Amino acid sequence: MEEPTGLKVIAERLNLSESTVSRALNDYRDISARTKARVRDAAEELGYEPNTHARRLASGKSDTIGYVMPIQDGQLTETFLGELMAGMAKMLAGRGWDLMVLAPHSPEDELAMFKKIARARHVSGLIISRTYSDDPRFRILQDLEIPFVSHGRSNDSGNAAWLDVDNELAFVEMTTYLASLGHERIAHIGGAPVYNFARQRADGWKRGLKDAGLKEMAGYAESTELSFEGGNAAMKRLLALEKPPTAVCCVSDVVAIGAMRAIRDAGYLPGREISLVGYDGLEIGSLLDPPLTTMSQPLQSAGSRLAEMLITIVEGKSMPSDNQELFRASLVRRGTANPLGEGVPEGRSTTDRQ
Amino acid sequence: MEEPTGLKVIAERLNLSESTVSRALNDYRDISARTKARVRDAAEELGYEPNTHARRLASGKSDTIGYVMPIQDGQLTETFLGELMAGMAKMLAGRGWDLMVLAPHSPEDELAMFKKIARARHVSGLIISRTYSDDPRFRILQDLEIPFVSHGRSNDSGNAAWLDVDNELAFVEMTTYLASLGHERIAHIGGAPVYNFARQRADGWKRGLKDAGLKEMAGYAESTELSFEGGNAAMKRLLALEKPPTAVCCVSDVVAIGAMRAIRDAGYLPGREISLVGYDGLEIGSLLDPPLTTMSQPLQSAGSRLAEMLITIVEGKSMPSDNQELFRASLVRRGTANPLGEGVPEGRSTTDRQ
DNA sequence: TGCCGGTCCGAAAGCGTTTTCGGTTGACTC
DNA sequence: GAGTCAACCGAAAACGCTTTCGGACCGGCA
Numbered sequence: 001m002e003e004p005t006g007l008k009v010i011a012e013r014l015n016l017s018e019s020t021v022s023r024a025l026n027d028y029r030d031i032s033a034r035t036k037a038r039v040r041d042a043a044e045e046l047g048y049e050p051n052t053h054a055r056r057l058a059s060g061k062s063d064t065i066g067y068v069m070p071i072q073d074g075q076l077t078e079t080f081l082g083e084l085m086a087g088m089a090k091m092l093a094g095r096g097w098d099l100m101v102l103a104p105h106s107p108e109d110e111l112a113m114f115k116k117i118a119r120a121r122h123v124s125g126l127i128i129s130r131t132y133s134d135d136p137r138f139r140i141l142q143d144l145e146i147p148f149v150s151h152g153r154s155n156d157s158g159n160a161a162w163l164d165v166d167n168e169l170a171f172v173e174m175t176t177y178l179a180s181l182g183h184e185r186i187a188h189i190g191g192a193p194v195y196n197f198a199r200q201r202a203d204g205w206k207r208g209l210k211d212a213g214l215k216e217m218a219g220y221a222e223s224t225e226l227s228f229e230g231g232n233a234a235m236k237r238l239l240a241l242e243k244p245p246t247a248v249c250c251v252s253d254v255v256a257i258g259a260m261r262a263i264r265d266a267g268y269l270p271g272r273e274i275s276l277v278g279y280d281g282l283e284i285g286s287l288l289d290p291p292l293t294t295m296s297q298p299l300q301s302a303g304s305r306l307a308e309m310l311i312t313i314v315e316g317k318s319m320p321s322d323n324q325e326l327f328r329a330s331l332v333r334r335g336t337a338n339p340l341g342e343g344v345p346e347g348r349s350t351t352d353r354q
Numbered sequence: 355m356e357e358p359t360g361l362k363v364i365a366e367r368l369n370l371s372e373s374t375v376s377r378a379l380n381d382y383r384d385i386s387a388r389t390k391a392r393v394r395d396a397a398e399e400l401g402y403e404p405n406t407h408a409r410r411l412a413s414g415k416s417d418t419i420g421y422v423m424p425i426q427d428g429q430l431t432e433t434f435l436g437e438l439m440a441g442m443a444k445m446l447a448g449r450g451w452d453l454m455v456l457a458p459h460s461p462e463d464e465l466a467m468f469k470k471i472a473r474a475r476h477v478s479g480l481i482i483s484r485t486y487s488d489d490p491r492f493r494i495l496q497d498l499e500i501p502f503v504s505h506g507r508s509n510d511s512g513n514a515a516w517l518d519v520d521n522e523l524a525f526v527e528m529t530t531y532l533a534s535l536g537h538e539r540i541a542h543i544g545g546a547p548v549y550n551f552a553r554q555r556a557d558g559w560k561r562g563l564k565d566a567g568l569k570e571m572a573g574y575a576e577s578t579e580l581s582f583e584g585g586n587a588a589m590k591r592l593l594a595l596e597k598p599p600t601a602v603c604c605v606s607d608v609v610a611i612g613a614m615r616a617i618r619d620a621g622y623l624p625g626r627e628i629s630l631v632g633y634d635g636l637e638i639g640s641l642l643d644p645p646l647t648t649m650s651q652p653l654q655s656a657g658s659r660l661a662e663m664l665i666t667i668v669e670g671k672s673m674p675s676d677n678q679e680l681f682r683a684s685l686v687r688r689g690t691a692n693p694l695g696e697g698v699p700e701g702r703s704t705t706d707r708q
Numbered sequence: 709t710g711c712c713g714g715t716c717c718g719a720a721a722g723c724g725t726t727t728t729c730g731g732t733t734g735a736c737t738c
Numbered sequence: 739g740a741g742t743c744a745a746c747c748g749a750a751a752a753c754g755c756t757t758t759c760g761g762a763c764c765g766g767c768a
Contacts (some may be wrong), residue, residue, distance in 0.1 A: 004473060006754060010710045022756060032716060052476035053416070054754035057407040057723050067455075069440055081436035086423055093467075101421075101453045102593035103443035113447075119358060122406035162421045257641050264643070284638040287582045287611045289618070360724060371748045376726060386746060408724035410754050712767085719760085727752085737742075 002223050005046045013297055014042055024230050030206035032349075064098040064309055066123040068113075070130035071104055079282060087303025088127065095311065112138065119146035125314045127151065127306050131162075133196040147314045147325060149306055154196050158323035161313055165297045167200035168207065169251060170329040171294070172293060175208025176276050177331060178247040181246075181341035183275060185218040189234040189255055195226075199308070201279070204286065205249050220245060231258025237265050244273060246340055253278035253285050253294055260288070271336040281332055290335030297329045359400045361448050368396055379404075418452040418570045419664055420477040422467075423485035425458055433636060434653050438505070441657025442481065449665065456480075465494065472498035479668045481660050483506065485516075487550040501667045503660055503677060508550050513675035517526055517660050519651045521554035524683040525603060527651060528631050529562025531685060532601040536694035537629060541574040541599035543588040543609055549580075552605055555633070560604050574599060578609065585612025589691065600628055601692055607632035607639050607648055614642070614690070625690040635686055643688030 005343065007018045014021070016035070024031045026041035031039075042048075056062055067085060088100045100123055104110035114137075117123050128137060129151035140154040141148045149161035171188075178186050188205040191198035202221065209216055215232020219241050220297055224230035230252060250256035256278030260270040270276050271290045278285060309323040359370045368375070370393070372405060378385045378393035385393075389691020396402075410416050421439060445452045454477055458464035468491075471477050482491060483505035492510040496500045525542075532540050544560040556575065563570055570574035573595050578584035591652035592599055593616065604610035608631030614624040624630050625644045632639060663677040 004475065008754080018755080019719075019757080020717055020756095023717090026756080028757095030716060036718080047473055049412070049470060051754050052474055053407045053411040053758090055756075056676065057411050057725085058407070058754075058756040060723075062407070069436070069443070072437075072440060079433055079436075081439075082423070082433075083426075085435075085439075085455055086457040088427060089423070089455045090459060093457070099455045101439055101455055103440040103447070105444060116403060119401055119403035120406055121358065135509035146407045174725090254641070259637075261641075282638075283610075284636075287608070287615075288642075289615065363722080372725085373727080373749075374747055380726080382727095384746060389746080396760090405724050408753090409726075411755085412724075412726040412728090414753070574738095710768090714751100714762085715762105715766095716750100717760105717762085719758105721758085723754105723756085725753085729749090729751100731746100731748085731765105733744105733746080737743085738740095 003007075004051075005048050005096045006051065007048075009046060010039065010042050010048060012307045014038055023309045046072055054105075062122050063096060064100055064123050065092065065125045065127065065307065065314070066100045066102050066117070068126055068128045069101065069103040071106065071110065079280075082128070083299035084303040084306075088307040089301035090105055090300075091136025091304040091307040092311075097307075097311065099307075106264075110137075114140060114144055114146065118146055124308045125149075127310060131157070131196055133194050133199060135196075138208075141202065147310065147320070149310045149313065149320070151302065151306055152196060152205065153200075159319075161309055161323035163302060163323075163325045165197075165302075165310065165329050166326040167197045167329075168204035169326075170279065170295050170297075171201045172208040172211060173329075173331060174249050175205050176212055176244065176280075178249070178275060178277065178337060179208070179212035179214060181247075181275065181337065183247035184214055185217060185220075185243060186247045186249065187217075187222065187238050187247045188212065188249045189222045189224060189238070189251060189259060190232075191226045191255070194221060198226075200248075201251050208249075208293040217243065217245075226252055226255060228258040230259075232262045233258075235259035235262035236266075239263070244274075247337070248274065248276050250276065253280040253282040253292060256292055256294070256336075257285070260292070271338050275338055275340075277331075277338040278325075278336075279329070281329075284335060293330040293334045293337040294332050296332050298327060298329030302327055358405075360405065361402075363394050363400060364393065364402060366529055367400075368392055372509070376633055399485065400637075409535070416476050416478045417450060418454055418477050419479045419481060419661065420454045420456050420471070421448065422464065422480055422482045424455040425460065425464065432635075437653035438483070438657040438660075441519075441654035441659075442661040443657075444654075445658040445661040450659075450666065453661075464491075468494060468498055468500065472500055477501075477670065479661075479664045481664060485511070485550055487548050487553060489550075499625070501664065501674070503664045503667065505656065505660055505673070506550060513673075514675035515663055515677035517656060517663065517677075517679045518683065519551075519656075519683050520680040521551045521683075522558035523680075524633065524649050525555045525558025526562040526565060526649075527683075527685060528603050528633075529559050530566055532603070532629060532631065532691060533562070533566035533568060535601075535629065535692065537599075537601035538637050538694075539571060539575065539597060539599045540568065540601045541592050542603045543576045543585055543592070543605060543613060545579060545605045545609070546577060546586075547581045552577075552580075555603075555605050562603075570598075571597065580606055580609060582608055582612035582615075585609030586616045587612075589616035590615035590620075598628075601691070602628065604630065604632045606672050607634040607636040607646060610646055610690075611639070611642065614646070625692050625703075629694075630690040631685075632690075633683070635683075640688060646688050647688045647691040649683040650686050652681055656681055 007021050011018045024036045123189045125147040130271040131152040135154040143279050151243045153162050153164045189204040193199040222234040224234040263274050278292050278294040282293050285292035312318045361375050365372045365375045378390045446453050474670050479501040485506040485508040490507040507516050507518045544556040547553040575587040579589040615625045632646050632648040639646035666672045
């Protein structure tokens with residue numbers, strides 16, 4: 001109990017050599033079925049657990065991947081981190097791999113971490129997220145020959161591995177949906193195009209308009225910062241137009257919530273005079289009044305898939321460029337997107353304008 | 355560049371033995387200052403990075419701690435995970451330690467992980483969170499002799515190490531604050547007492563009332579589930595009382611938001627007829643109308659401190675029982691707690707009752 | 709009988725560190 | 739000038755596993 005049982009103990013007890021025991025446990029085929037069974041039983045009985053460090057040292061593999069947390073530029077509490085990491089950790093645990101967390105506090109620090117990993121190799125691959133339109137990390141990691149996959153694309157993600165949500169498609173669907181409700185004046189409140197997803201979402205909106213046979217009206221393409229205030233200000237500008245939109249696609253839920261306030265402040269009601277769709281699927285959106293219609297993306301499964309992709313790459317079973325996948329976001333119908341001119345039909349409607 | 359430089363390379367280049375190089379780098383005192391300098395320079399120049407696995411195997415230390423994610427019982431997107439883990443990871447990285455993530459998908463799975471760790475010892479300590487009033491994990495981990503510290507206390511956290519927010523004090527302050535605003539009929543919407551923090555917060559509310567010389571009125575101690583709906587239902591019950599409260603302490607922000615809806619539905623305005631304080635400091639609360647007054651707790655520093663505590667315990671520099679710390683939550687004044695009978699004075703006030 | 713090809717297992721050489729234990733210097737004492 | 743004591747450094751044994759290489763053994767075939 002004190003001394004952790006090693007290969008040696010099992011070997012002695014069964015009158016076998018350590019190497020035989022090792023190969024039996026690792027299912028080598030030059031060990032007889034009978035011996036394997038004996039070894040496995042003994043291992044089980046003795047509560048054997050291989051020493052991770054010895055194993056990794058000897059095999060030269062680390063069976064560990066690292067997740068690089070987004071650098072906290074401010075007070076950002078990323079709500080997706082928990083789920084994403086849970087997805088990764090569970091998948092990895094199933095394969096006997098470990099998930100290590102890296103939390104750089106600056107880009108320089110991040111670079112230093114990369115370099116260290118490139119040399120020490122105690123982490124055999126990385127998952128990065130929050131990619132920028134121009135993201136130097138792709139180049140750096142490739143130069144350092146560190147296997148990686150990113151959650152989100154970038155201009156620089158040429159033949160790198162990535163998994164992304166089809167932001168463009170999501171906004172096409174969002175726009176189409178609004179059009180199907182009878183809206184013709186559909187605007188967009190987007191984010192700064194340094195964020196790759198922001199650009200993609202804006203593109204989706206444009207394509208959605210086109211698909212629906214609508215035209216983009218002047219001043220309908222707003223761009224703002226990804227915050228409540230940003231959404232609020234942008235919406236105010238839209239409302240000040242000669243022909244304000246009757247529906248708005250917002251780059252994120254937080255921005256949408258800011259827009260809701262602006263709509264209210266102008267004396268309208270979100271979902272009645274002006275429909276609104278957000279993006280992120282934040283739980284909190286369902287607590288608003290009216291509850292925010294939005295698009296949500298799968299997070300646990302994304303984490304799981306990211307890990308899976310990285311493993312195959314690390315093991316050399318596939319090329320990074322063969323690992324580029326798009327997930328689909330799905331529409332969450334709540335209360336802020338409604339047929340043109342019909343008021344607020346469903347759910348808990350507004351009591352604050354009674 | 356291909357072959358990672360090891361101790362051997364440095365030793366040969368300097369005509370020293372590997373052991374000398376090793377001790378020089380580890381700052382042993384039986385190595386002359388001059389030699390140390392030479393070795394360090396050479397190591398720097400050659401880009402030496404010690405092999406983690408070899409080092410850990412030889413030293414018998416793992417320099418790794420694990421964070422056990424709360425079991426996802428539903429769709430819960432814990433907003434605090436990101437910050438907490440970032441805090442831990444940064445602190446650990448500063449000391450050359452690693453943070454590993456464990457995401458059990460059931461209590462049985464969690465137990466299996468514990469047992470494995472107890473045997474393999476490749477993780478030298480654990481941090482757990484989301485503790486229950488009766489939490490068997492304390493006992494289990496102690497029996498398995500796995501060093502750990504918990505984020506949050508429990509009935510079972512006798513002489514274990516923990517770091518917690520002073521929930522009781524927070525609710526004393528919250529209650530006192532409301533009393534100072536002139537409220538005398540202060541109710542509480544709490545959570546199920548299986549959650550240790552819920553019980554503590556209820557206790558704090560009671561003590562706060564007492565400190566303020568107020569009495570607990572019949573039916574003022576609500577208990578509900580930690581959700582929007584729970585808060586909503588509980589508030590409805592409070593409103594149906596003969597003498598409804600003029601202020602309510604809520605166990606969490608989400609519950610408070612549910613309560614806000616009930617208040618509105620009854621034709622009142624949160625922060626005017628009925629004041630309200632939540633707990634958690636969720637960003638989203640500031641986006642509501644009126645913005646939710648709440649209590650927030652430090653998260654990054656908690657994570658950092660948790661890691662620090664665990665390290666000293668693992669290294670045997672302190673006893674678990676000497677590592678019990680209370681952090682303080684702080685009041686975030688926003689719009690839902692106001693002087694009795696004064697309407698809504700500050701900030702973006704309500705435009706939806708115009 | 710002798711040889712061949714499988715099947716199964718043991719020996720031993722790593723993997724790259726850490727750490728204990730002596731041993732060699734040189735300076736200092738008496 | 740012999741003995742003492744630091745101050746430094748090298749040799750070598752771990753640490754617990756993986757993996758290559760042979761070797762023993764057995765049946766079958768010519």
